[in-house]
Amino acid sequence: MSSVEGEIVAKFGAKARDDSSFISTFQKMMEIFDYSVEDLFLKWESYIFANNLNDLELTSENLKSLQSYIQHSLEKKLNVGGSGSNVNSSLNVSVKKIRPKVNFSSPSMFGLPSTPMTNSIKKRKLDYSITGTPLSTASKLSSASAASSASKPNIASTPGIDSGNNGKIIETLNADIEPSKGLDLENGDKFFKIIANFDSKKFKFKTMRQKLLESADVLDDQIDSFANIIQQHYQFDSFVFGNPAIASQNEIVAIGRIVPDSPLIPQDAILNSDSLYLETSRLNGIGQRVPLNLKNIENYSFFLGQIVCLKGLNPTGESFVVKEIIQLPLLGAPVTSKKELKEFNKLQQNQSIKIIVCSGPYTSNSNLDFTYLVDLVERINNEIKPHLVIMLGPFIDITHPKIADGSIEIPNLSKQPDTLQDIMKTTVSPILKTINNKIQVLIIPSLKDVNSNHCAYPQDSLDKKLLALPKNFKCFPNPCSFQINEILIGISNNDIFKDLKDVTRGDSDKQNRFDRIANHIIEQRRYYPLFPGSMKTKKVNSIQNNINKNEYSTKEEELIEHISGADLDIPYLGLSEFSDVIPDILIIPSELRFFARVVKNVVVINPSNFMRQNSPGTYVVLSISPPDLGENGLTKIDENKTTNEDDQLYIHDVWKRARVDIFKT
Template sequence: MSSPEDLAEKFGELPDEVMAELQNMLRIYNIDAEDLFFKWEEYCLKMGEDIKLNLKNITTFKDDAREQFEIEMRAKSKSAQAPAARGVQRTAKSTGDVFNMLDGLTPATPRSAGPSAAKRKLEKAGYETPLAERTSKLAVGSSPVGPGPGFRTPGAITSVPFRNRPDPGKVMEVYNPNIEIPELPLPGYPGYESRVQFAALIQAKNFGYKPMYQKLVAGSQVLDDRIEEYAVAIQKEHNIPNEDFCNPCSKLPEEVVVVGRIVTDVMESQKRSNEASLLLEASRGDGEGGRVRLDLSALKGYAFYPGMTVAFKAMNPTADKLLVKSVLTPPTYFGAGSKPSDMEEEFRKLAAGNFNVFIAAGPYTTDDNLDFEGLTELVDKIVETEPDAVFLSGPFIDTEHPKVKLGDFPVDMNNFSGYVLEDLFKEKITSQLNRITKSMVLLVPSTRDAVSKHVSFPQDRFQRKLLGLQPNVQLLTNPCMIALNEIQFGISSADILFHLNMQEVKASGKGIEMNTFHRLANYVISSSHFYPLFPAPEASQVGYTTPVDLQWMRLAEFPGNIKPDVLILSSKLPGTVKVVNGVVTINPGFMSTTRTAGTYAFMTVEPPTKILEEENIVPPPDDEFTLKHRIYNRARVEIRRI
């Protein structure tokens, strides 16, 4: 059993009564501090809010853990009894079809009900579509015809009604509170057309590739290229001669520099990676694609994840274990800048006041309905305040929503276009977006969007005509890098923060960032990639599948390795905002959790007045001199409850 020191390392300093309760849970369930911490994280995510470690919350956490434990024990008990039960059923009389797909239309035996009985049943039933309560019996079974055992039917969900949501409008977190929010709408606000200039920084047409056509050779080449390009960048960053780089899998009696990708040999998807499971994989060019186990005992602290490209100073005296002495800092990537003339144009555009942005991420409704009350409330605020831009990322019509899975929603046959889910989008989403007329709306799809023709990540844009979207809606790829005036935004709807949190292997120590959000976001920024994790987690780990098309993962790189000014990474982790590596990084949280309303983000950015005044530089004739945008000094960001 773990010691109080182990608990303190995972949970931090705690009151004595809380520490006693945690130690009690360790004894009851015979687990260690790390497993208990994972259970606490899962509990916080399930509750959909940031919960403090006090005696009251620990008590409810214990109750929840006990319920989960009892459910697991009942499931094990049933699985142990299942063979005997099946043996008895073989001798029993047939009671109908195996999965109740015919809803009792099949007679119990040929003698008890003849063809006439079946005919009467058919006449009574007609050719109607199965009701939700009938199909739900099929959906929750273990049969291949329905969703897996983790699926929940709408009847099993107890959601908080939207009108009873906790603390509506409450500001959960503020970045740069010294910057004042202007009175919105701005006096004489002319609309976004004269204030916002849109520019895409990626080649959107490249995202129109055919998904599910991945070639293994092309995918492996992408992984190799990332290792080799990282080695070149590391050599330039640290000024390392060629002869100091070696194959990590060969015998290395002296300390050398090795470059490779972190991999893990954990076989069961339900188990998390740990220090003992980590290996370093070399590229095929420099190390023939070999793998060697890592010995991290010499490091005072570390933080790795599968797919992470790293450079070590290390030894391998026996050729079977790499003794890591130190980790080389990753290459430095620079932020965006603009010409002084462009900054002056930005100043003129914002003469009426600050640049204002709303940011929200799906799901947009709880699991027991398709009313989209949170989205309606958000659009009400947007129409009232008239911001310059609105970022909305998917999923909108979520493939993981129970009612979408069952098809449990009405279809208006009078306006039926032949596309059921697209009609649902137009009814619930497009109708709301059409109310926004003075703001630019930027839509980012998700791989969980039922209306997206593109099923893999990186992901192509929505189809405007099919969804009936108006001209002020800009359709973005997933991920995407754009510029609104001089401000560069990077955005992705893939929940990379949560996925990294599930796969990360770390040990606290010197040089290791203790703030979880800061550390996870820095993985993305320092790798110059929107999804550096490989492979993506399985559905059994995070509750849904993340289809990554490895062959096209170069599309998820930061264009030109330039850091954005603002990075938007929506996640089921609690909404927050921090400056990470010089980048204003925002997780707006989800608009709705499975059972209650969630959060969104609001950002206001001051014009570059101070930058122009402080620099006071006359640009050279070629106008190649650039000024840094310094959005981290000019922006105020709030995380708000809807």
Template sequence: MSSPEDLAEKFGELPDEVMAELQNMLRIYNIDAEELFFKWEEYCLKMGEDIKLNMKNITAFKDDAREQFEIEMRAKSKSAQAPATRGAQRGAKSAGDVFNMLDGLTPATPRSSGPNVARRKFEKAGYETPLAERTSKLAVGSSPVGPGPGFRTPGAVTSIPFRNRTDPGKVMEVLNPNIEVPHLPLPDYPGYQPRTQLTVRVKPINFQYKPMYQKLSAGSQYLDDQIEEYAAAIQEEHNISIDDFCNPCSRLPEEVVVVGRIVTDVMDSQKRSNEASLLLEASRGTGEGGRVRLDLSALKGYAFFPGMLVAFKALNPTGDKLLVKSILDPPRYYAAASKPDDMEDELQKLSAGNFNVFVASGPYTPDENLDFEGLTELVDKIVETEPDVVFLSGPFIDTAHPKVKLGDFPVDMNTFSGYVLEDLFKAKITSQLNRITKSLILLVPSTRDAVSKHVSFPQDRFQRKLLGLQSNVQLLTNPSMLTINEIQFGISTADILFHLNMQEVKATGKGIEMNTFHRLANYVISSSHFYPLFPAPEASQVGYTTPIDLQWMRLADFPDNVKPDVLILPSNLPGTVKVVNGVVTINPGFMSTKRTAGTYAFMTIESPEKVLAEENVVPAPSADFTLKRRIYNRARVEIRRI
């Protein structure tokens, strides 16, 4: 069992009574401090908010842990008990074939004749459930549509009614508070059309592939090409000769450069990767696709995740373990820039005032109802303030929602189109979006959207006709990179931040970013890829499945390896905003958590007037002359409670 020092290392300094409760949990469940800390993190994520470790919250945490433990024990006992009982009965009565291999495969054919046959039939009948009993259990208090009135999902958290939510409208975090929020709607606001020019930087037609129909050879080739391309980028970044790259799986008595992908040999999905489980996978060209275990003891600090492409200076004296001496910095990717003429056009477009954006992400309603009160409240604010652009990302009709899974919602047969879930979308979502007339709405699907024909990531757009969407709604792929005027946005609804947080292996030390959000977001930006993690976590780890079409993952690359000005990564983690690697990175949070109403983001961006003035721009000396947009200095971003 872990010591109080181990608990203090994981949880920090705590009051004595809280520390005593944590030690008590270690004894009860026979776990170590690290596993208890993981359970605390999962509990905080499930509650959807930051929670302090005090006696009130530790008591609720203990109750939740006990409930989850009892559910796991009941499931294990059921799965272990029933097969063992049947096996023991067959063994006791065995008198037939060798090792009883055919026992039970032909129940209608007696193994032998004689008086024992009738007795065996009688004994067998005693263990079968009569049909009447089974049907009566289904008939009482049930319906083909949904559960009975007393049904409650085990482990479910009772949500707070939307009208009783705490601190509505409260600003949780602000980026660049020195920039004033304009009074909205802007005076003489003409609508989004003259102020907004949208250019999508991905080709939607490429996303119209047949989902989940991948070839293993194509996926394998993609993974191999990733390593080779990364090696070429490292060679250019650090000016290293191609002859200096070596096979990490061979004997290397001297320090050399090796390139590969981080993988883990942890097979149990319930356990997290650790330092001892990490290996480096080489490409087929350099190392015949081999893997070698890593020795990270020489590093003062590190942070890795499965699927991460890395370059090391290392040696391998025995050929069995790669001793890593240092980590080479990843290739640098540059932000897009604008020509002075484009900035002048932007300045004219925004003559009425700042460029204003709302960002929100689903789920938009709690597990207990399909009222979408949070979405209604958000649309009320949008109609009132008339921003230029509204980003809305899925899931909208969540496949994980209990009422959607059970079909527990009414269907209006007078307007029934033949598509039940699409009609539900039109009734709950489209009806609200149609109220917005002066803003450009950008819809991004999620792999959890029940109305999406495309079930895997990367994901195609929604179908406009089936959802009855109006003309000011633009449908985007997932992920998507787009330019609005001279500002480049990137957005993805695959919860890469939460997934990375669950899979990351790190040791704090020199050069390791301590802020979790900053570190996780930088993984995405420095890899120039919306989903650098591989493989995706299982449902037992994060609560749902993220289907990945590996052979099409190039569609998740940043176009031209150019960083966006604004990166939107909705996540189950608490909403926040940071400037990461020169990119304004926004997690708006979810509009609704399992327990209460959530958060959204509001952004206002100043015109490029100051940029043009500071650069003393004159007619451009050449067609290639560009200016940095510096959105990280021009944008105020607020994370607000709905």
């Protein structure tokens, strides 16, 4: 069996191995669409998700439908320019566009060139797979095998996911680490401290009150603050920085934001290297935008809203020719003194900490039945026994079909709730209250939660009193960062992995997409670095009545209705930035496939949805070993020269001592 065939079997399960026709069909589709195995598997999951199927069973009819689904998706992207667009439907067509000159007459940062350069032909990714290293691990579905390594995390997983795997482990990161025994519910001693690294009062702002100048100031400040960071880090002289929009024969260093060639492009438009512009701040370039010429750069990954530092020149005044991409300096890793680590070890009795993470929705799309949530709570109390439960919304999804059309009927309730807020109090809260009161629970909202009064990101926490939750519950905002003893955890409940669509070339194009996006988050120092944020809409029909003197007629119009999305509150985006250090663990739920990876020594986790459409989803259980202060334990900071041994600082190295198990709901 070839390596490609083995990877197909690992992704799609044993049934693909038993029937050779499946493998040949997959290989033919990979050749037609120029897909890697991982590309094809992501499309397969997308097809299942879009068609509300309950499992991943392989059949010939399903594979034919998958091919039609992929073809339809590509045709839709090719026609993204609308009916007036002159785009050829062939995948091999290259579209040549004439580059417009930049309109420098507008000094405003919102002054834009008039002609968009957005191309609708997408270069297919050839290979997502990369070699696992301590800085980046590939999370592949393969047979369970764990080769122990002190410096490299390993992943073991079970091929094929079906409804028979409920409550079973389907993938593991660092399988060589023993799982935690969990909380001793009989003794229930205080096992850890939770320290919030945010000011909850700052999240009490009123949404939908954005002012244009305030938004412009925040966007400018993002660029200017990075300019100061880069200058200090690389010790650049101030004269090396310049305005990339001004014609010059000298090389300069330019700092700005990646933007599209036109603000009028559709949300789902596919960008390319010819459609990327650099926007400057008012301080370093009077807000002008200039096209980027990337012909000299072999490896890059750019997305809208990305702050970049580029070295190059603008010889003609028409475009900035990039010669080098200067890497943004990274934040440091969190450290703790030896004295504090000893105290934390004593507090947790030198035992592992166990954490469970799950993300809504908690019901299927067909009803508002919380049976799976009840089963999870029973499992938490009787089997898992975690020290901490992290639950992310939506708990009651405002986009749920039953909520949207008003046909709300809660099973097994004598009296149906009167308001949307009552649904949470009468259905979800009673279930959550049955969690053992010795287990600490953190509640983090979603922009889709009906109980949230905050409809924009960053988002204030849910009202604990209004939801009638007991003392062992804490409500945190979205996003937030907090410590569990020495471990720093960052959480953002906004789907950046699905929303961010980057333009790649070279090695970046071959890198796993999840690793690439996680890299961007860490480098940009923001939980949601995309700008503008994604917008999700749906088409609705509206009947317009026209009444004249002697006639009555109706006219049906198609309207676009906003249903959900990132919904960024720009003046308060500073609340979505990292603090002074990179988190040890980064949790960002996404509708896409679950994963647990190590990126730049950060454990990045996507628990995915607890319920996926009309089928069970996944949740995550972490087991984090206590810090080892021996010679082969945590990394010591050599630069910290101190006479007192207790003041010696250590990097947490959570990526070496954290086991992540992904369970089927």
